[in-house]
Amino acid sequence: MAKVADKPFFPKPFLSFLVLSIIFGFGITLSEAGFPKIKHYKWDVEYMFWSPDCVENIVMGINGEFPGPTIRANAGDIVVVELTNKLHTEGVVIHWHGILQRGTPWADGTASISQCAINPGETFTYRFVVDKAGTYFYHGHLGMQRSAGLYGSLIVDPPEGRSEPFHYDEEINLLLSDWWHQSVHKQEVGLSSKPMRWIGEPQSILINGKGQFDCSIAAKYNQGLKQCELSGKEKCAPFILHVQPKKTYRIRIASTTALASLNFAIGNHELLVVEADGNYVQPFVTSDIDIYSGESYSVLITTDQNPLENYWVSIGVRARLPKTPPGLTLLNYLPNSASKLPISPPPETPHWEDFDRSKNFTFRIFAAMGSPKPPVRYNRRLFLLNTQNRINGFMKWAINNVSLALPPTPYLAAMKMRLNTAFNQNPPPETFPLNYDINNPPPNPETTTGNGVYKFNMGETVDVILQNANMLNPNMSEIHPWHLHGHDFWVLGYGEGKFYAPEDEKKLNLKNPPLRNTVVIFPYGWTAIRFVADNPGVWAFHCHIEPHLHMGMGVVFAEGVHMVGMIPPKALACGSTALVKNYPRLP
Amino acid sequence: MAKVADKPFFPKPFLSFLVLSIIFGFGITLSEAGFPKIKHYKWDVEYMFWSPDCVENIVMGINGEFPGPTIRANAGDIVVVELTNKLHTEGVVIHWHGILQRGTPWADGTASISQCAINPGETFTYRFVVDKAGTYFYHGHLGMQRSAGLYGSLIVDPPEGRSEPFHYDEEINLLLSDWWHQSVHKQEVGLSSKPMRWIGEPQSILINGKGQFDCSIAAKYNQGLKQCELSGKEKCAPFILHVQPKKTYRIRIASTTALASLNFAIGNHELLVVEADGNYVQPFVTSDIDIYSGESYSVLITTDQNPLENYWVSIGVRARLPKTPPGLTLLNYLPNSASKLPISPPPETPHWEDFDRSKNFTFRIFAAMGSPKPPVRYNRRLFLLNTQNRINGFMKWAINNVSLALPPTPYLAAMKMRLNTAFNQNPPPETFPLNYDINNPPPNPETTTGNGVYKFNMGETVDVILQNANMLNPNMSEIHPWHLHGHDFWVLGYGEGKFYAPEDEKKLNLKNPPLRNTVVIFPYGWTAIRFVADNPGVWAFHCHIEPHLHMGMGVVFAEGVHMVGMIPPKALACGSTALVKNYPRLP
Structure with missing residues (x-):
């Protein structure tokens, strides 16, 4: 259809x-x-x-x-x-x-x-x-x-006739998300209000769009919630993972949460991580994975456990004080009934604040052998400081003290058509003051909005050091998963505190850094990435937490726009681009 | 500001x-x-x-x-x-x-x-x-x-230096509306769902944006609601009409309700109607007025009652079974405190189904002396049958069996630029089958959507006979207030049943018909209007009940589009018009 x-x-x-x-x-x-x-x-x-x-x-x-x-x-x-x-x-x-x-x-x-x-x-x-x-x-x-x-x-x-570089019998695809009962329109108003009204924690975690709010399929382990009574035909009936014993399954897991950082585990089953964000990684075994919004993984599992039982699949919240019950479903060993509940409790989500555990997992991810290696040197390096700020009492997020406010005319067409009034022609700052104290709230939290663009020479190698910092309140710094459009990047390394080039530079991994399109910065830490600006276009790079982006937590990159072909006229039917005379339109 | x-x-x-x-x-x-x-x-x-x-x-x-x-x-x-x-x-x-x-x-x-x-x-x-x-x-x-x-x-x-053709000392402006707690987005989804979910009756009637939902300022007359405790500073505190004794006030009343037909009355005070929809009417006295969505009136009141008391202003629902408490506020005779409640109950809203009373009021409205008179003859006459219908199980309203579905490219620009694919170039039917039985549900309720235009010759005199009919369920026919853009029209008359030209023609009022921009059709009745198509442009004519228009209850009129000047380019930044090459844009 x-x-x-x-x-x-x-x-x-x-x-x-x-x-x-x-x-x-x-x-x-x-x-x-x-x-x-x-x-x-x-x-x-x-x-x-x-x-x-x-x-x-x-x-x-x-x-x-x-x-x-x-x-x-x-x-x-x-x-x-x-x-x-x-x-x-x-x-x-x-x-x-x-x-x-x-x-x-x-x-x-x-x-x-x-x-x-x-x-x-x-x-x-x-x-x-x-x-x-x-x-x-x-x-x-x-x-x-x-x-x-x-x-x-x-x-x-893979292309037809080619196979993946690992074996599996079947695959199962899981798309994870978080869900609020308040309408998105109200959420948006709240975020743009003075004082800001935060959206709060999600009501539910959804697995392929299915979750259970006021009941649990594992009620006996989840005090306060009644056992769900679901026939399986409801829109909220859990998405069951039906498997045959003694086989290998590839489980694809992607997270499009608006906010939640998640942890994924299957009772009694180890996970062999083989892919991250569409790139093969050096396989490694883990009991559970952390997955941030914007990321994806493939893990292999072998159904080698007691075939008379079923097992929990549990997806809990990390990195924020979890008020949301874990998303639950079953690994159902056929021919067992899917209504047969596991004999032991669901895997426990690691403590939300146990960032060391998160880092341990993240630091184990390396590119698979044979993956493209990064250029040895960079041509350009940006330091992007992540701060929470205010503008006239409205709460914002800012990068190098600029909070992104998108213009009505799309950048790509505006740049190609040289509509210089469509956005600020001055690029935003490439770095932040050397003496900025990332361990304390911003000394002057007032910021400004902006819509300038970081422009790269076509083909140049760009390093970005994402620098986390303290929020407006003391002793608070949050996780942010940054997603880059139009490119994969190599994750060269992570570190604590403020990036200090003379020392931290030496620690960067140029040997087998993983290619990703999304990477996290840990509280009070930095993350270094490298990519080649070889894709003509204009590309967003932003925190993948939906309300953070909405509050300005992003930047815009551009390269080789002069090489971009004819933009379909229908992509131009707005803003200043719709008013331009000399662009091919209908005959 | x-x-x-x-x-x-x-x-x-x-x-x-x-x-x-x-x-x-x-x-x-x-x-x-x-x-x-x-x-x-x-x-x-x-x-x-x-x-x-x-x-x-x-x-x-x-x-x-x-x-x-x-x-x-x-x-x-x-x-x-x-x-x-x-x-x-x-x-x-x-x-x-x-x-x-x-x-x-x-x-x-x-x-x-x-x-x-x-x-x-x-x-x-x-x-x-x-x-x-x-x-x-x-x-x-x-x-x-x-x-x-x-x-x-x-x-x-009036233009500076000119005065109104009636005297008053001060004026008070009231904009009436109805209010739902469910978001408009949900309402829209409900109306477009199969089966349709009706929006239901409003939770509150608002006077200048202020109403009281779970309390009443006249609780002792409104069993079941507690007395409101309001300081007067709340956003929902009633808009009080402060007046001095022994003066004449012009009260302007406009209704922008989404659904509700309203009745307006002030305890102990008669209303002298002097204006309707921006046109002077032959003044007449009434105890209360009916006001439909899209209409406006001016009434004069004289504050000649006991100056030691205050009086209720009551706005109740008519023409639909009212589940909504009346909107209430006070006519406050200064220097009385506005917290002094009237000694008698608020004026009672006439029974919702008492259409004879509504007609009596409506039929008393005539043009003031000296108002423009309609042309004696029409050049063109449309008969527009109002029916409730279905399309593949979706509920719709249709006119001559066409339910209006607006196209993405605006008509005005599409017609001026001759973008003939932007909408159906065939006009919709000008009439309906002679033998259509308006007293019973449509024999074949299935209808179609359309976006054709009724095109008039510039300057011609157009008559429209709006014909009401039975809805999908037997023994039901509703009020619809029709609003015309770009014109006032003369209301030549109303009648019961199906318009029958040989007889009903004679009853039309060509002597002093009121000029309006909105007119109601009563259940199972017809309303005849006349206007001169002398305003180059494209003009909506539609039921002013918001969900009815949303469900297709409207038509599009056009005249003299070739005479329309240069449309501001910013009005064209969408649809096919944004893709047209040969239209003036930025230099």
Whole structure:
């Protein structure tokens, strides 16, 4: 229904795109994949009544589904999504999280950055290549529409005829999210109010869009909640992981939470981590994984436990005082009934404040052998200080004392068309004062909004040192998962306190740093990443916590915009770009 | 603050507009008013926390106010509103209800009709002449944003130096509305769901944005509700009408309800009706007035009652089984304390089903002497049948079996630019089958959506016979207040049953029919109106009940679009119009 056709040929308009892409050197992996297939989807986005956690609410769904339909393709395939906005008053865009959008920066799905939001009643066609195998997802990227439920999975298999570098019999896909009962519109108003009203902790953790709010499927271990009475057909009935004994399963786990950092564990089963954010990692065994918003992992499990029992899958909250019960479901060893509950309690989520444990896990992630290595030297280095601030009593987050306020005209078109009034032409500061004390609240918390862009020379190697700091209140510093659009980056290292180049530089891992698209900064710590600015376009880099981004916690990167091909006119139907005369439009 | 300046001169851009207007013959009443003043406002639209009826919610406010600021101008003045959309994800427009927009049809503020919705972060400047004195208001006209609280008053005084044709000492302005606790977004989803979920009756009636939900200021007459304990400073404290004894007050009353038909009465005081919808009427005395959504009245009262007492002002629901307590406030004879409650109960709202009483009131409204008379003959006559219908199980309202579904590209620009694919070029049917039985449910309730336009020759006289009918369920027919944009019309008459030309024609009033912009059709009845299609533009004509319009209860009229001047480019930044090459844009 949703998928219209798998067409193993190039339609004409796309041929010219391909030719352009080849001329410009944007790698479409033809060589690997032979002829790419076209995966064609037609989607309608609309609100609908739904009970994600057994409490009825409205969610932003796609084609009547929540989460949206799963996209599945082979690396090198072309994904085409004709997205129609059936909302009544809101614009919409969809970001394809982890897809690099080489040659198609206008398809990155970021309102105000890569395109105009799609207006109610209008259709925009996303068309892009899925470069490499991996576990990805998609989500809204306007206001807080991700929090409203606009997300789904995007799974890329290796090119046809190729296999993954590890063996498994079957796979199971889990998309994790958090859910509030208060409407996203109210949440947005609260965040923009003076004094700010914080959204609070989520009511529920959802596994593939399913959670249980006022009951538990493990009530006897969760005092205060009654046992859920679910037939399995309810929208909130848990997504059961049905497995056969004595097999190896790949479990794909992606987190599109608005806020929660999660921990994932399966009772009695070890996890062999093999993939992170669409990149293979050096396999390692762990009892549980931490997963931050914007990240994805693949783990292998072997169903070698007592086949007469079922086992808990438990997803708890980390890094914030958890008021949210863990998301629970079952690893159901067939042919056992899925209603047979495990004999022992669900795995306990590690203590929320045990950051050492989180770091231990994170520090074990290295690139798989044969992965691309980072350039040895950087050409440019940014130091980005993360601070919580105020502007006239409104609470904000700022980077180097600039809180991002997105302009109405999208950057990509504005830069290509040289609309110099569309945003501040002065780039934001590349660093922060040397003597800034990250261990105390900002001495002058007042900040300013800005919309300048960090511009890179095409092909240069960029290092970013993300520097965490104390928040407005003393003795508080939070986790922030930073996500980069249009690139994977190498995670060169993490450290405590303020990055001190002479010493910390030496500790950076240039040997086997993992490639990621999302990386966390720990409280009071720094994280160093490196990437090559080789993807013409304009790219968001931001904290993936939805309310933090909403409060300004992001920056905008750009490179090689002069090399960008013709932006589809429909991506320009707003702001100053809609008013420009000399751009190809309808004949 | 909101009002920037009263400038008694023409800025340069406006001069050319004026010249154009004069060339095209659009009447700016220079002769009457001398030099028009410019009333300049800068408005930000945003959601904010508010307690309209003592229950906190979010409302769509303007510059931190709810209802929005009152515009006050003299006839002939130019109103300029620079509207900035500070919503996060929603577009916005504002319609200036009752303002004719001669020469400025792009400023009528109807999304999909006169302009593109203003995107988040963008500013659109409304600039129009307020033609004639009267009691008007403004409101959102995208989705159900009027229900969300986007409205305010627009009061036009006679040209400077001229006075009204009746005397009064002071005036008081009342804007009436109804209020739901469920978010408008949920309401919209409910209306578009299968099966439909009706919004139900409002929780509260608001007077100038103030009502009381779970208490009453007249509790002793309203069993079940406790007495409100309000200091007067609360956002929901009643708007008190402070008056001096022995004076004459003009009370302006406008209704922007989403649903409710209202009845307005003041204990012990008769009302002298002098104005309806910005047109003078033959004055008549009444104990109370019915007021439908979209209507406005001015009544004169004389404060000749016992000056030691205060008196109730009561606003109750009519024409639907009222589950909503009346909106109440006080006529406070100074220097009495406003906390002194009247000695007798509030005036009782007439029984909701007593339509004869409503008709008696309505049939007493005639044009004041000296008002413009209608042309004696019509050139064109439309018969518009109002039916409740279904489309694949979704509930709709339809006109001549077409349920209006607005296109993403605004009609005005689409027609001017001849974008023939933007909407259906075939006009909808001008009549309905002669044998249609209005007293029974539609024999085939299945209908279709459409977006065709009724096109009139410039200057022709159009009659519309609005024909009410039975709804989907037997023995049900509802009131619908129809509002026409861009014109006043003469109300030639009302009748029971199906309009039968040979007989009913004779009963039409061509002598002193009132000019209005909104008129009601009674259950199972018809209403005949006449207007001259002499205002170049595209104009909505629709049921002013917000959910009914949302479900398709409207039509689109157009005339003289070839005579329309240059549409401001910012009104075109969406849909197909944004893609057109040959239209003036930025240099």
